[in-house]
Amino acid sequence: MVDINIRNRLRQCRKAAGGLTQQELADRTGVSRQSIISIERGRYRPSVELALKLARVLGVSVEELFELVNEETSK
């Protein structure tokens, strides 16, 4: 069985974009800080709309922020 996971580089991109804090990024994208924390920890997958907003604010492409990872499992 193949599980598809999404790996994100939000934290790295946020640091690279002038060291934005989670709160600043949340304010600029119109979401709560908890949303940013949850995305960075991989606990929450943002919608396409939010992913595009994050990419725009950070000045990167969505593909740079999020990456599909296929993991072969033993199931």
Next chain:
Amino acid sequence: MTPLPKRMFAEPIQTAGTVLAIFGIFGSFLGPDWLIAFTGIGLFGPLLLRETGALRWRDEFQRETTIRACMHALMAVGILATVTMATQGYGGLHERMDSIGASTVLWVLGLTWGLSKVLQHWGAPDGAFRLLLGYTAVLLLIATTRIVLFGTVARIDIKQNPPSTLVWIAILAWLLGLTVLSRYRSRTTGWLLLLTAASAVPLLQDWVGYIGSGTRGWTKTIDVLPLAVLPLLAAGLSLIPLRDRSKEHSETD
């Protein structure tokens, strides 16, 4: 006119709803039954407003966690109702001395919803840690109050008796140990929490004194069970799917 930011509307109403819900639970438990209306308003009011479009979601994360919490609450109440009907028949939810009452259903629904929200908000490992810490603190408060008010002596024959000082210390130490362990051995702690929750049911049946009289007293006594057991179950279930880890890394800046 420029619309105000949606969070200005969403958060105060959500907070007020939570306060109302908690007030209604304690108010109806200690006072007249009609105070439970506040819990209904607090729990379902914001959801109803959002569903009718009168109140907007703060963001998609809030919407996602709320929907999942509703699903968890539905499952908990569904399982409770199914087990009750299977074991006691269609009249199982009537208020009578050998069954659960409508209040039990509401507690299970509300508590499951709230616990799910908390655990999703903080994420499983951190949420479970804080939940267990809060649970242990509340138990410590109850134990201290009982020991001070009733001067419970250090008995070890706990059967049919309220927990003695020694038993309270043992319970609190066990819970504190599990709280610390949850930071390092998530899966193990999860299973231990489920075992603790299962063990708590027969112990609580012995320890919880009869609250009030008649069917109302019976349901109040039964209602202590979900309040005591559900937090342990929720924390345990959230920890079991996680991988064990040696050290938690910081999530904030």
